[in-house]
Amino acid sequence: AETATMTRSPAEAVRETVEVPRAPAPAAAALEPAPEPAPEALVPEQLTPSRRLFVSRVVGGAAATAALATVGYGTHGVLRGPRVKRVTVPLAKLPRAAHGFRIAVVSDIHLGPILGRAHARRVVDAINGTQPDLIAVVGDMVDGTVSDLGPAAEPLADLRARHGAYFVTGNHEYFSGAAQWVDHVRELGMRPLENARVEIDGFDLAGVNDLAGESEGEGPDFARALGDRDRTRASVLLAHQPVVIHDAVRHGVDLQLSGHTHGGQLWPGNFIAGLANPTVAGLERYEDTQLYVSRGAGAWGPPVRVGASSDITVVQLASRRT
Known part of the structure; x- marks a missing residue:
């Protein structure tokens, strides 16, 4: 091996001793893998x-x-059709003999083009099924004239109660010919209470016209209905709109029965009804007077109720006397 090396030419020896330059080492960052693209799911x-x-x-x-x-x-x-509710209302002046007296309260039936004769029949059947002592129809029975809706109202002639059925006007009666409907109500066997009062066993039953009648000179007259009565007797007032409760308080009424609000009927009507009425539905007390407001048996406008189902209420009077 040494002999072979000694015999090489100077040029060959130079070629052997010349080092071929190497490429510089890559930077550390270049050695790291490239970031992967984000998955489509992200x-x-x-x-x-x-x-x-x-x-x-x-x-x-x-x-x-x-x-x-x-x-x-x-x-x-x-x-x-309306469901039947029951509520007991104690009255301090009610005698023991009248304890348990039951009044079927129905308001806002709103007979009209949609809720017609079949609706009236459902209401009558529901009321009669409770076997009440007295029936109170507290306004807004119709949404139309007698000529248009007389046949639809005919089933109301079948209302039955031991002390009869009584009627007061609502605001919608004054949109539909109140005087004609009052006459027709008599023909159907109900007794209108036009700012009037009758004596029932153990209490006075009074009724006042609706506030809408003021435009025709036939508004509520509390003095006429209640002014000369014996205040030692219990009294029940039929008045369509709850807002007259303050007049009832001034005249010493023990219980006012009303409707008009529909319980709001559907959202956001409950908020609107709450702004316009002292009580939207149910039983509340105002000084010595109690107020019960029915949600009504029908509907106004679209026949739809949400969160305020229709009802007929049996109000049972209770005596506090022993």
Whole structure:
């Protein structure tokens, strides 16, 4: 091996001793793997126009379905007919002999183009089924004239109670010919109380015209209905609108029975009714006078009720005397 090396030419020896330059080592950063692109699943697809359109359609469809279901349920509740409620109201002046006296209170039947004769029949059957001692129809019985709705109201002639059925006007009667309806009510066997009073066993029953009658000179007259009565006797007042409760308090009424509010009928009507009426539904006390407001047996406008089902209330009077 040494001999072979010694015999090489100087040029060959130079070529052997010349080192071939190496490429510089790559930087440390260059050795790290490149970051992988984000998976498609992590991309916020909801921000894309197509995704927003899809979501909006789903939400809109769900809202429409819920609205239709609610309206359908509310309509079914009205067309099914009112449910019967029962409430006991103690009256300090009521004698023991009248303890347990039952008054079937019905308001806001609203007979009209939609709620017609079949609706009247359902109301009558529900009332008669309670076997009341007295029936109080506290206004807004109709939404139309006698000529248009007389046949629809005919089933009301079948109302039955030991002490009869009594009627006071509501604001809608004055939109539909109140005088004609008062006459027709008599023909149906009910007794109108036009700012009048009758004596029932153990208490006085009074009724006043609705406030809407003031435009025709036939508004409520509390002095005429209650002014000369014996205040030692218990008294029950029929008045369509709850707002007259303050007049009832001044005249020493023990219990006022009203309607008008429909209990709000459907949202947001409950808030509107609450602004316009002292009580929207149920029993409340104002000084020495109690006020009961029925939600009514029908509906005004669309035949829909949501959160305020229609009712007929049997008010049972209770004596506090032993």
